[in-house]
Amino acid sequence: MSDTGSNEKIPFMQQLLDSPFLLLAIGILSPMVLYILWGVMEVIATPIAQ
């Protein structure tokens, strides 16, 4: 991963993988939206038994 010459443009994927804080944001946002938020919305949308 460090074999990129100093004048060469760093590829997007490497920039992404070299940004731990960006990965942290993505790693929290992805399951928060797809698992928790979506799941909670489905539970809330369930009608209460009469």
Add this chain to the structure above:
Amino acid sequence: MAEFRTCPDTGFKIDLNADKLIKWNAVTAVVFLLVGGLFGLLVALTRWPAVHLLDADLFYLALTAHGLDVLLVWMIFFEIALLYFTSAILLNSRLALPKVGWLAYWMMLVGAAITNVAVLRGDSSVMFTSYPPMMAAQDFYMGILIFAVGALLGCLVFFATLYVAKKEKTYEGSVPLVTFGAITAAIIAVFTILSGAIILLPTWFWSLGLLSHIDTLMYRVIWWGMGHSSQQINVAAQISCWYAVAAILFNAKPLSEKVSRTAFLLYILFLQLASAHHLLVDPALSSEWKIFNTSYALYLAVLGSMIHGLTVPGAVEAAQRKKGYNKGLFEWLTKCPWSNPVFAGTALSVVLFGFLGGISGVMMGTEQLNLITHNTIYVPGHFHGTVVVGSTLAFMAISYWIVPTLWQKELVFPGLAKWQPYLFGIGMGLAATFMMGAGTLGVPRRHWDMTFADAAMGYDFPAAANLMMGLNGVAAVMGSLGALIFILNMVGTILWGKAKVPAPAAPAEEAPAAVASAATSHGSAGTMEVPGTFVLALIFLVSFVLYYFVNWKYLSSVWGLS
């Protein structure tokens, strides 16, 4: 101003603050492994029908303590030690915020102690999942919350150290692959802790009488964001250990470093979503939510695992072939150091994690197939295949390298250490297999008495189910013996081990600096000619397909459509 020492074995420059914190976290982890392991043995001996050791109250107390101490406390303490090792030491840096590191340590210890006391008192036998409407004593939840905040602070120290190392230019280019795996583990840990806080804070208020009601379904959705993801931290950390051991013992480089990093990225994006497999029969949640999370998304994380499972042995094969072990398909494998517990534990971890934990996880994560085994003892069988013979065994294996290296002491029982990974790995591997077998026959998880002796409506399981629960007990005794030997070796080495005598002259490739550079260097193996690994991978894939097919066939027989 940070102080450093240079490790005579490895050449690592070690920040003394990191050194101390790693040692304290690792030792505490092992103590909780002992406590949690003993409770696990009691659980297994109670579920052994012929022994049925504990009465019902004590059984649920032991089951709660076992789950808490091994699934959460042992793992997280060890992982915090790994986070400090892979940041400060592998990046050649000082540890950022050491005082916060100590605060994290004490909060985790105090939190774990409070929850353990609540459980041992006998009024909080709600098991690890603590589903409402069962209510534990308020300090049960409070202890877990304090522990979780401590662990979050540990993650903060890790990320701050990454920042400091980058700013102070203690390394060049990207972080080493092993550190990248630790970043993955830390990211999953932050999500895990946040999920736990979101649901356990109101649950604590409920136990204090400040809230009247906790919605059980809402609890389950959010709690499993913590409960299952906490085990995904283990997976990412364990795979980091695999790469570290391959580099340290063989100077091995991954088949493709870019692909390995991308596999970790798949974990960051998708691995936590597997939490949904615990909710596949819950009402209110749609099939779209269930299938997206446990199938489409989870399969991408499984792809990541299969990449790691291919590239770690592939890296070792490439390194061994470079040394001249080229005869046939498997000379490279037979010439591996099988009596070295660092290697043996890691190799068993790779194989058992894949065959037992991995394949069963995909099977259970399929909505239809899940019906065969949901809430049966198959589920603990699966996670003993991941957390025990995958993560715990990998952590034990790397401990045989870390403890003598950091403490600069010889192992007290080197002869026993050679056998320990086999005893523990095979014992617990068999236990996982027997649990899955019994679960396939419908034996419930968590149940004190599988004979339902005092139930209004009885049910007899097939004789094979009783046999498998008995064999599970025997295998658990074998595994517990293996765990005990590990703990004796680690604690004995730290307390009474002889100081290491520096080797007079090592060959260049074994010189101290070589270990440090192998674990931190970049690049790929430069070859894909690893035929032995590809044959092993094909055996795995054929087993995977056959097992998947057999379960669909089984489902068709229990779920007639006429």
